[in-house]
Amino acid sequence: MPYISQSFIDDLPNQVDIVDLINKRVPLKKSGSDYRAPCPFHGGKNRNFAVNAHKQFYHCFKCGESGGAISFIQKFDNLDFVEAIETIANECGLTIEYDSNTNPVDPRIERYRALSKKVGEFYMAQLRTSPAKAKAVDYAKSRGISGEIAKRFELGFATPSNKDLLLHFEGNEQEVADLKTLGLVKEGQYGDYDFFRDRLMFPIHNTKGNIIAFGGRAFDKDAKAKYLNSSESVIFSKSRELYGLYHARKNSRSMDYMLVVEGYMDVVALHQAGITKVVATLGTATSTEHLQILIRTTNTIVFCFDGDDAGRAAAWKALKITLSVIKAGATFKFLFLPDGEDPDSLVKKESAKAFEQRIAKAQTLSQFLFTHLQAEVDFDTIEGKTLFLEKATGLIKSVNYEAYQQQLLEGLAQVVDQNIDQVRSIAEQQAPPTQEPPPVYVDMEVDYENLDEVDMSSFTDDSGHSQPMRKPVVKRSNMKALMSKMITLLLNYPTLADSTIEVRVRTIENSQVLLELVRSAQMDEDISQTELIKPFQDKQGIFDRLKQLCTLEPRLSEIQAREEFLAILTAIENQQKSEQIKSSIHHAHTLEDQQKIMQGILKGKRKT
Incomplete structure (x- = not known):
């Protein structure tokens, strides 16, 4: 992907009207030489938020948020830097200039995205018109999914037939070939066939809202795999995408936290309950790429897991990956659900407000780190406490954020009731964290x-x-x-x-x-x-x-x-x-x- 030209970025403020740009999102009123409104970032009724057309600048006199057009779109629309520039350019009718020294965009990318959009439209049409749609509609209703939420997530239906998708595109050889490349059509011993069959379909969107892959949920409890995902491709990598991130940004006023759950239905069900700041990994463990995306989106990331052994093992895995990427301003928490509950069932049983209270009270990373390790040893013995210290200091040494590393060591000293200098000495004796060979x-x-x-x-x-x-x-x-x-x-x-x-x-x-x-x-x-x-x-x-x-x-x-x-x-x-x-x-x-x-x-x- 080519970089946006720096000259275009530098000149962008001169080509847009920041007042018009912000007014589309926050109604402004003229006040002297400025335009005023209640601050969209900290709330309240007072008009502390000022926009200066001459300086192309905004500033809140209460919370201190300030910046130019790009900064505002980043914060308000929950976008990264490039996405904000592209949004401004689209709204203002500007053609983005790219750096001519970089390689051109792979022409397949846009072709695959366009085809994925068509496939998504096909699945949505099947949910409305297929003679076999009853099971999909009944399933969605049984899970409490409204028409509005189904439309928001562009849910669809893959029919039981082996070739409905293939037949829909058979008139275009290039598209059929691309369907195979994307893993939506497979080649078998008895001919080509649709990969997704008899499933509720969940389009997977990138941060710009483009469909880049699909997930399918089986209706049959005895199905070989309850969930299936599209194959990875040049437009889709499981370790770099989060299901629901686009919808979270689009439907949330602020991003004071992000809840990370385990499945598509959890995301959809929480949206149905009005909890929109939620994403799911795509059938993989949380990756460093996932964490970096989340850190750019919010300051507080809350992992949500089942409270059973498997859930806690997955949470521990996420914690170990998190230690190496945590940085200033980022907070990680862990929420464990009661036995037998998932986010969908729990939010229906309690209420959205009660579920959000659980999110607010989730364990901090340090609490989970220490309690998990304590449970692995006989903490009441000298030997157990020694092993606990060795394990804890070994993990803490993998933290690159120095201030947080020191705080963890001080917290560890309190847990074992030892002098901080003694704990630091033990930490210094530990071998550096093992790197992946x-x-x-x-x-x-x-x-x-x-x-x-x-x-x-x-x-x-x-x-x-x-x-x-x-x-x-x-x-x-x-x-x-x-x-x-x-x-x-x-x-x-x-x-x-x-x-x-x-x-x-x-x-x-x-x-x-x-x-x-x-x-x-x-x-x-x-x-x-x-x-x-x-x-x-x-x-x-x-x-x-x-x-x-x-x-x-x-x-x-x-x-x-x-x-x-x-x-x-x-x-x-x-x-x-x-x-x-x-x-x-x-x-x-x-x-x-x-x-x-x-x-x-x-x-x-x-x-x-």
Whole structure:
């Protein structure tokens, strides 16, 4: 995406009328040389907010908010800098000038966005006109979704047919090809088919309101996956998008906080109740990119999770990511719901006001940090308190915001009833936070002189005994790293699993743990890490190792994760094939047999 020309930015105040721009949002009245109104930022009835047409400047004499046209649009419309400039240019009929030294915009982007808009319109039309719409309408009504909210979120319906979407666009070859690229149409053994079928459809918008992807909610309780998302593409990355952010900005007067929930329906249901400052991640754990977007939007971010073990594990994961990105002015809180409740059910049971009171009383990050770690140790013993200190100081060292880091250390000193200098001393002795290792791409050339058995001691068979490989495949350190990396990727990105992956993994020796994880992930695309590893609880060695791998969080997009997973899988397959060939040569009884095997290898290489 090219940058907006700096000269255009500098000249923008000279081309717009700040009074007209603000008056569209806040009614102004002439008062002397200025225009006045109640301040839109701190409220109240007094006309403390002044706009000066000559200086192209606004200022509130009460709260001190001030700035120019771009600053006002950023704050009032809850937009970032570029979005504010684009909004002003559109309203004033100006053509944005881009820096000619940057690369042009990828022409596919606008084409994909235009097509996504058409797809959204198709799904919305099906919700109104399809003969099969009753189940979608009934479901929406059962969840208390009004027509107004359905329209706000542009909800739609994917019909049960395999090809309704495909047939709608079949007259345009380019659009059909693009539908496949976006993952909305899939290629199967018996022909092309619609990816979304028999689901309530939730368009996913970017911050400008463009549809960039879709989510679909199944009606059948026995559906393989309750929720499905579009594939990642050049216009959609799960780790960089938040469902409902566009709607939160558009329908909220202020952004004094942002609530982060787990699903589409939670966002929609809270809007229905009048709580609009809410977003959801798109079937992934909270990423650093998500946090950076949220910090630009508001000063207070409240994570909302179920109060069960899985919810608290997800919250802990979010906390650890948050520690490294927190900065001045940003506050993070954690709200845990009563057992068996989600935001939708709770807001209906209590009231919007009661739910907002829960938000206001949510735990601060520091409270959750200390209480969670205390629960993990025997805090009444010297040993437990020592372990608590080591864990807490290790995490606190990952905080880059120095003032907050010092406050956390002081809070920790109070919890353990020790002198702050003693706590600082312990913190200084802690090793720096472990950084995520770079992607594992191992040279898979066979070292025939130093072949070794694969050490899979962390993974045992049903009897609890470790099973060394009968055939040496690769050096111990390499195989352990590769297998662990693949499992870590799958635990963090369950959508990697599909029938093709299962067939390939099945051919890999000593891959039973990975294979079982793949099969479980296929059964439920939105399965949590806790649910993925639960079947291994009776195999303590495996279970402990999987819990360790769950703590590793590769910061990759889904596309990057898939590429890395497939690269590792291919490397292992190639290595295993090499070993099989070597074994064949070794067991050949005659020189002629060996020559035939070598000729087969060379013939295979020429084909590739």
